[in-house]
Amino acid sequence: MDVTEFKEFAQNMVEYIGHYLETIRDRRVLPSVEPGYLRPLIPDSAPQNPDRWQDVMQDIERVIMPGVTHWHSPRFHAYFPTANSYPALVADMLSDAIACIGFSWIASPACTELEVVMLDWLGKMLDLPVEFLACSGGRGGGVIQGTASEATLVALLGAKAKMIKKIKEEDPKIEDNAIVSKLVAYASEQAHSSVERAGLLGGVRFRLLPTDDEYKLRGSALQDAIHEDREKGLIPFYAVATLGTTSVCSFDNLDEIGVVCQKENVWLHVDAAYAGSAFICPEYRYLMKGIERADSFNFNPHKWMLVTFDCSAMWLKNPEYIVNAFNVDPLYLKHDQQGAVPDYRHWQIPLGRRFRSLKLWFVMRIYGVTNLQAHIRTQIAHAQEFADFVRSDSRFEIVGEVIMGLVCFKLKGSNEINEKLYKAINASGKIHLVPSKIKDLYFLRFAVCSRYTQSPDIRFSWDEIKYLAGQIIASSKE
Numbered sequence: 515m516d517v518t519e520f521k522e523f524a525q526n527m528v529e530y531i532g533h534y535l536e537t538i539r540d541r542r543v544l545p546s547v548e549p550g551y552l553r554p555l556i557p558d559s560a561p562q563n564p565d566r567w568q569d570v571m572q573d574i575e576r577v578i579m580p581g582v583t584h585w586h587s588p589r590f591h592a593y594f595p596t597a598n599s600y601p602a603l604v605a606d607m608l609s610d611a612i613a614c615i616g617f618s619w620i621a622s623p624a625c626t627e628l629e630v631v632m633l634d635w636l637g638k639m640l641d642l643p644v645e646f647l648a649c650s651g652g653r654g655g656g657v658i659q660g661t662a663s664e665a666t667l668v669a670l671l672g673a674k675a676k677m678i679k680k681i682k683e684e685d686p687k688i689e690d691n692a693i694v695s696k697l698v699a700y701a702s703e704q705a706h707s708s709v710e711r712a713g714l715l716g717g718v719r720f721r722l723l724p725t726d727d728e729y730k731l732r733g734s735a736l737q738d739a740i741h742e743d744r745e746k747g748l749i750p751f752y753a754v755a756t757l758g759t760t761s762v763c764s765f766d767n768l769d770e771i772g773v774v775c776q777k778e779n780v781w782l783h784v785d786a787a788y789a790g791s792a793f794i795c796p797e798y799r800y801l802m803k804g805i806e807r808a809d810s811f812n813f814n815p816h817k818w819m820l821v822t823f824d825c826s827a828m829w830l831k832n833p834e835y836i837v838n839a840f841n842v843d844p845l846y847l848k849h850d851q852q853g854a855v856p857d858y859r860h861w862q863i864p865l866g867r868r869f870r871s872l873k874l875w876f877v878m879r880i881y882g883v884t885n886l887q888a889h890i891r892t893q894i895a896h897a898q899e900f901a902d903f904v905r906s907d908s909r910f911e912i913v914g915e916v917i918m919g920l921v922c923f924k925l926k927g928s929n930e931i932n933e934k935l936y937k938a939i940n941a942s943g944k945i946h947l948v949p950s951k952i953k954d955l956y957f958l959r960f961a962v963c964s965r966y967t968q969s970p971d972i973r974f975s976w977d978e979i980k981y982l983a984g985q986i987i988a989s990s991k992e
């Protein structure tokens with residue numbers, strides 16, 4: 515393909531994307547295809563001779579779109595949002611054109627340097643303590659990870675390296691294995707599954723602790739667990755506090771947890787994967803009270819801050835433990851300026867990394883803080899609209915608190931009737947949501963996900979839920 519054809523192809527694609535996104539509401543949010551639908555639609559093997567780009571374009575509607583779940587439809591209420599915006603799409607085009615692999619400063623200085631500054635911009639937008647920011651001149655700084663799961667694992671590995679180092683300084687003869695077999699990490703039983711998985715990947719014990727009646731981990735539960743484990747000869751070293759849990763969007767009591775972690779010399783990591791974006795609005799920062807006691811903090815602009823996947827922002831007060839934990843330094847990756855600026859390959863698990871800070875830069879500049887705040891506030895207001903509908907119908911009840919863009923709700927009555935409602939909603943395919951269960955309580959989660967959502971969309975989704983609930987209640991009485 516030459517540049518003339520590229521421009522024509524790309525312009526065509528831009529037209530297609532613009533139309534797709536602006537009319538996304540009109541598509542059925544959940545595809546109705548069966549597993550294996552795609553293979554019969556395309557040839558068995560790659561074409562020997564080139565296809566025309568026009569033919570490839572034609573196949574998008576024929577082959578791909580029938581099997582797409584439209585995450586950016588205002589009818590999509592499943593999981594948590596994944597972000598999308600025009601500035602981020604364009605930034606990713608440029609990133610793909612530069613196509614550098616920014617594992618070290620010299621591998622593409624702009625890739626590293628823009629990331630350092632963008633994580634400072636973003637950290638300031640959240641009013642993170644200065645110890646987390648590179649511009650403070652201290653040790654702290656930020657990095658873009660691919661996902662929150664990676665951030666939790668990277669922090670765990672840093673905490674593990676730190677504790678091993680400390681114990682070996684006290685007792686140089688002790689073997690690493692003897693230490694690792696005693697390490698124990700903590701999170702709430704409401705923490706995301708990736709947190710427990712970080713324990714499995716890191717080869718350490720992980721204890722999931724009970725929450726209070728509002729699904730929050732409290733300092734006392736962590737303190738009790740640490741006491742118990744020390745009595746058993748174990749070594750507490752890492753705790754994860756979740757701000758915005760996946761099931762109900764509850765907020766662990768960071769203020770209490772931080773005090774315990776500091777006293778017990780336990781690394782505190784904060785997972786705010788979804789809700790962290792809301793901290794750009796000052797009125798939600800009370801939820802991260804105590805953040806100054808954390809060692810690492812992470813949230814996903816790719817969930818709720820209009821930056822496309824993947825962009826998971828992580829800050830560390832002292833990246834040294836992580837840098838040292840992963841430091842393998844072959845000659846072919848060395849350069850003369852080492853040490854003057856971060857070599858981000860030491861801050862993450864893979865070697866390769868894309869130029870992801872471009873999309874943060876484009877989004878923050880082209881929206882401005884004011885419009886990013888407006889996006890968060892609008893989505894939370896839509897969640898409140900939905901919650902008001904639920905409250906206005908005596909057959910339903912809300913589960914947990916509605917603070918962010920997630921409303922958990924259920925029909926009053928058994929789990930079975932709610933399972934029926936869930937199945938009916940997704941079978942009809944007009945809207946899409948997912949259920950969750952805490953202890954024995956089964957409920958439905960309604961997340962406001964699309965940046966196209968308007969009040970009539972919330973009404974549409976509620977009408978659909980109400981209609982199907984009416985049918986299920988009527989059939990259960992027959």
Ligand code: PLP
Pocket residue numbers: 594660661662663664706708756758759760785786787788814826
């Ligand atoms: N933590 C929380 C609280 C989440 O809600 C999620 C996903 O929704 C994750 C972690 C995992 O995020 P990622 O897909 O970025 O690893």
